[in-house]
Amino acid sequence: MSKQVKRYVDDLFKGYVDTPALEDFKEEIISNLIERIKGLESEGMDEEAAFTKAIGELGDITAVADDISRQKRNEVIGQMYFQHKVEVGLKHAIGYVIAGILFLFGLTVGFISYFSTDVISQGISSSLPFIVISGVAFVFLGLTQETASDYPMSWIRALIYAVAVGGILFGLITAASLYFMDNMGLHAVLGTLLPFVIPGVGILAFLLLTEKSRHKPWVIEEQKIWMERYIKKDPKRVAQGGLLSGALWILAIAMVILAGFKLGIIYAIVVFLVTIALQLFIEFWVQAKSYD
Numbered sequence: 001m002s003k004q005v006k007r008y009v010d011d012l013f014k015g016y017v018d019t020p021a022l023e024d025f026k027e028e029i030i031s032n033l034i035e036r037i038k039g040l041e042s043e044g045m046d047e048e049a050a051f052t053k054a055i056g057e058l059g060d061i062t063a064v065a066d067d068i069s070r071q072k073r074n075e076v077i078g079q080m081y082f083q084h085k086v087e088v089g090l091k092h093a094i095g096y097v098i099a100g101i102l103f104l105f106g107l108t109v110g111f112i113s114y115f116s117t118d119v120i121s122q123g124i125s126s127s128l129p130f131i132v133i134s135g136v137a138f139v140f141l142g143l144t145q146e147t148a149s150d151y152p153m154s155w156i157r158a159l160i161y162a163v164a165v166g167g168i169l170f171g172l173i174t175a176a177s178l179y180f181m182d183n184m185g186l187h188a189v190l191g192t193l194l195p196f197v198i199p200g201v202g203i204l205a206f207l208l209l210t211e212k213s214r215h216k217p218w219v220i221e222e223q224k225i226w227m228e229r230y231i232k233k234d235p236k237r238v239a240q241g242g243l244l245s246g247a248l249w250i251l252a253i254a255m256v257i258l259a260g261f262k263l264g265i266i267y268a269i270v271v272f273l274v275t276i277a278l279q280l281f282i283e284f285w286v287q288a289k290s291y292d
Contacts, residue, residue: 004051005033092145099137106130120180128173136166150214157207164203171196244282248275 009026033054040050088096106127114123143158153161175192252275256268 002030002034005030005037009033088145092141095137095141099134099141102130102137103134106134121177124173124177124180128170128177131173132166132169135169136162139165149216151216153214160203161207164200164207166200167196168200168204171200241282241285245279248278248282 009030036054037047037050040053041047045053106129109130110123110127112123113126114120117123140155140158140162143153143161144155146152171193174196175189178192179189252271255271
């Protein structure tokens with residue numbers, strides 16, 4: 001009978017992370033079941049009937065195992081994260097420094113041009129090449145660098161990402177420069193976006209849709225834990241929160257565009273910050289309602 005009980009308990013906890021705490025828990029259950037079966041047999045029950053009644057009296061013991069397993073997985077994930085920090089390689093370090101210098105140099109040149117000519121468009125145009133090149137470099141270096149959570153991307157795919165981002169930056173900065181020029185209509189600004197920003201966004205969308213996961217095993221395991229917590233939430237509240245978030249960001253994008261062109265960039269930034277605050281409020285509302 002002890003072998004049957006052990007086999008039953010082992011099957012009950014199949015799939016859980018095998019830890020000393022879980023093994024102790026299983027041994028305690030096995031011991032209690034055997035004692036209970038013996039007690040039922042002494043009352044006149046046959047072996048099979050006593051076994052069936054004893055396991056029926058267990059209740060939902062897997063909830064305790066869930067807590068033990070989850071605690072161990074969190075512990076293991078934490079250890080993997082802290083023990084697998086990836087140092088920045090020499091080539092990447094040099095690249096980051098050069099890209100940072102180019103970016104700061106571009107900003108400096110832009111401010112010098114603006115204060116010397118008092119023309120905003122001149123300052124933006126002067127910084128354009130340095131900002132674009134540094135942006136491309138940062139994207140390429142970031143994607144090809146191994147991190148604690150992700151493996152590096154292939155340099156060809158990373159280069160395509162970087163070129164797409166460079167095109168978008170070039171189009172946006174050029175459009176901003178034209179916007180502040182005298183006698184330049186809105187059609188000229190929007191016309192600049194067509195050959196650079198729209199193709200760049202399209203390339204980025206294609207790359208993101210066809211992207212394969214580069215996450216390391218510990219990240220995938222952590223995502224499983226978060227998914228376990230997520231599915232315990234109230235599905236209705238989660239759906240309501242998603243709809244509210246979607247409506248909020250659609251309205252925010254429209255207001256940012258309107259405020260940026262009609263009132264100024266400062267008002268657009270204010271709208272963006274207010275939207276983030278409202279999004280955090282929605283998340284808090286969903287979390288609070290989900291655990292009521």
